[in-house]
Amino acid sequence: MTNEKTIQPINGYLVLLLSLIAIIGGITLFFKAHHILAIVAILIGIILGSGFVLVNPNSSRVLLLFGKYVGTIKSNGLFWTNPLYSKKKISLRASNFDSERLKVNDKLGNPIMISTILVWRVTDTYKAAFEVDDYQNFVRVQTDAAVRKLASMYPYDNFADEGLDEDITLRSSVNEVSEALEKEIQERLAMAGIEVLEARIGYLAYAQEIANAMLKRQQATAIVAARHKIVEGAVSMVEMALAELNKNDVVALDEERKAAMVSNLMVVLCSDKDASPVVNTGTLNH
DSSP states (O other): OOSOOBOOOEEHHHHHHHHHHHHHHHHHHHHTTOHHHHHHHHHHHHHHHTTEEEEOTTEEEEEEETTEEEEEEOSOEEEEOOTTOEEEEEEOSOEEEEOOOEEEEOTTSOEEEEEEEEEEEESOHHIIIIISSOHHHHHHHHHHHHHHHHHHHSOSSOBGGGTBOOSOOTTTOHHHHHHHHHHHHHHHHGGGTEEEEEEEEEEEEEOHHHHHHHHHHHHHHHHHHHHHHHHHHHHHHHHHHHHHHHHHTOOOOOHHHHHHHHHHHHHHHHOSSOOOOOOOOSOTTO
16 A cells, blocks of 8 residues: 555444443443343443544544554544554644744855745645654755755846846745745655645845845945936936027037036036035136
8 A cells, every 4th residue: 555545434423322332231231240241241332432533624544453554534523443443643734834044055155044934734644654754844854955955046136237147036036936946845745745835935134244245235236226327317417408508599618618517517416415506707718
């Protein structure tokens, strides 16, 4: 037997009634001085009572007879089985697993801290009970291994300015990374009869030793990008100003005056502080 076998045992309420009848009958016979029959009836009632098994909703019982797999009870209710059966309880409910924060290296070799949140449940009780030693511990170990592998496949962030332009990153590509993580964990847990319902990254950050340096780098990148936009806008405004002056014949400027005007406008527009105007009360030549 290498696959799960679902069985439907005897209704426990019927056997409970028979067990009570046997015990009550035995007591009655005892008072009537039929001691041997009384003992036999009471023993039968006790033996019948030892075979009861209660299965709650979304739970199961794996039955073994002297080390041999008999089957799995998945129906909920009160049942009666062979008193010699050993019964192992396996929950079929969805379970959450929040892994510890692991320190791993991403694709670029940067140390990062990462953890995952996993939602899983048992679908094959035979594999969960007999293919692995402890299926709950198996989930924890294999999830950590899958997270380590996933972190090494993708970079934490996209460094396009250094020529490291990646389509998928751990920080920005949430859906793609979650799908890859779920697939990786499912492949590892399939041998234990476990289905992965959801897997996603719960925590992601640079490791402490490089966190400050990476924060400064991100700030510098943002400042450079902002300055780039400011310069593009300033150049456009200067071009528009010169074009409007020439179009309306407001003032005739030679190349030297144009260069001075462009320089002054660029300083005013690109400065990160408010400019202090100076009024020229003389002529353009002074």
